Amino acid sequence: MEKTRFIIVGSGWRSLYYVRIAKALPDHFELCAMLCRTEEKASRMAAENRIYTTVSEKECVDMKPDLVVVAVNKASVADVAMHWMDMGFCVLSETPAALEYPKLLKLWEMHCSGKKLVVNEQYRRYPVYSSLIRIAQSGILGGNDSLNASFAHEYHGISLIRALLCLDQSEQFSVTAKTYEFPVTETLTRYDSFSDGRTAMKKRTVAAFEFACGKVAFYDFDGEQYRSPIRRNTMRLLGCRGEIIDDTVDWLDASNTARREAVVISTRTVDTEYDNPNLRSIEEVTSVLFNGDTVYEPPFGLCGLAQDETAMAIMLQQASLYGKGLAGSPYPLQEALQDAYTMLLMQKACETGEKVCTERQPWN
Numbered sequence: 001m002e003k004t005r006f007i008i009v010g011s012g013w014r015s016l017y018y019v020r021i022a023k024a025l026p027d028h029f030e031l032c033a034m035l036c037r038t039e040e041k042a043s044r045m046a047a048e049n050r051i052y053t054t055v056s057e058k059e060c061v062d063m064k065p066d067l068v069v070v071a072v073n074k075a076s077v078a079d080v081a082m083h084w085m086d087m088g089f090c091v092l093s094e095t096p097a098a099l100e101y102p103k104l105l106k107l108w109e110m111h112c113s114g115k116k117l118v119v120n121e122q123y124r125r126y127p128v129y130s131s132l133i134r135i136a137q138s139g140i141l142g143g144n145d146s147l148n149a150s151f152a153h154e155y156h157g158i159s160l161i162r163a164l165l166c167l168d169q170s171e172q173f174s175v176t177a178k179t180y181e182f183p184v185t186e187t188l189t190r191y192d193s194f195s196d197g198r199t200a201m202k203k204r205t206v207a208a209f210e211f212a213c214g215k216v217a218f219y220d221f222d223g224e225q226y227r228s229p230i231r232r233n234t235m236r237l238l239g240c241r242g243e244i245i246d247d248t249v250d251w252l253d254a255s256n257t258a259r260r261e262a263v264v265i266s267t268r269t270v271d272t273e274y275d276n277p278n279l280r281s282i283e284e285v286t287s288v289l290f291n292g293d294t295v296y297e298p299p300f301g302l303c304g305l306a307q308d309e310t311a312m313a314i315m316l317q318q319a320s321l322y323g324k325g326l327a328g329s330p331y332p333l334q335e336a337l338q339d340a341y342t343m344l345l346m347q348k349a350c351e352t353g354e355k356v357c358t359e360r361q362p363w364n
Contacts, residue, residue, distance in 0.1 A: 141239025
């Protein structure tokens with residue numbers, strides 16, 4: 001397979017994930033340039049990361065990349081993505097698709113006119129989550145009816161909820177939600193670690209989704225769970241013949257005998273050159289086994305990437321194939337739009353304290 005040649009528009013925290021992917025997998029990806037807003041930022045990013053940077057949009061266009069990665073702030077991501085789509089490029093944008101409903105409609109209009117956008121909703125490609133989804137969708141639970149989900153925020157969580165409950169994005173639902181604040185001892189942020197016992201008030205959102213087909217999902221999450229060692233991600237998926245709790249599956253086999261098997265997740269620790277406490281060492285998933293079968297093995301081999309970057313690398317490669325007309329979208333736009341739309345409804349339910357119901361959308 002030819003290398004995927006791409007540029008990055010943006011120079012913040014998320015943009016550096018793509019830099020690490022390109023460095024870890026040079027046989028698969030070529031980072032042509034990072035487009036920065038200022039000369040000062042471009043110079044700093046080039047020196048710190050040993051990559052080519054520029055402030056010239058024309059220079060990036062002339063490079064004719066296979067893919068334009070838009071990794072700017074959430075408020076700008078839809079506008080910047082549409083700008084590059086208008087110039088004829090296939091765009092891989094950071095999540096969510098947009099923060100405002102009218103822009104979701106505009107993105108769908110552009111898609112219907114032939115423009116190509118992939119929203120990098122990567123959570124379903126995480127080694128562990130992809131394995132759990134594969135097990136859940138195998139039918140082992142006899143239908144997936146109810147999910148307690150505390151593993152990712154808003155659109156990421158919503159994407160995983162639909163996958164684990166085997167729901168199409170067009171499934172109608174209602175949602176009730178409320179946001180609480182609780183004190184949490186701070187341990188780790190994007191850039192710093194703390195051991196002085198400081199506390200801060202953190203928001204936790206709890207929501208109940210009731211789907212038209214009768215399935216339900218209970219969402220419970222706060223952002224501390226992404227990094228804090230004292231806030232664990234967890235899930236419980238129930239079906240009429242069994243359940244999955246985190247990495248353990250209980251189910252009835254063909255003879256109606258109860259069985260229990262662990263999902264065996266093997267990892268290796270990889271030390272890195274980075275000073276950031278989140279990056280000094282990472283856990284790379286080497287395999288996932290269940291009931292004697294291999295349900296995950298590294299698609300690029302062992303390359304020193306954490307789960308997030310592994311998932312993003314898969315999306316990057318598949319989005320490039322989509323842009324070239326060699327494959328379908330790795331995450332159809334209607335799903336990404338539904339994720340963002342559902343996020344907006346959950347936010348509205350939190351703000352109003354009322355049950356909010358979906359309306360049929362053009363992408364459905």
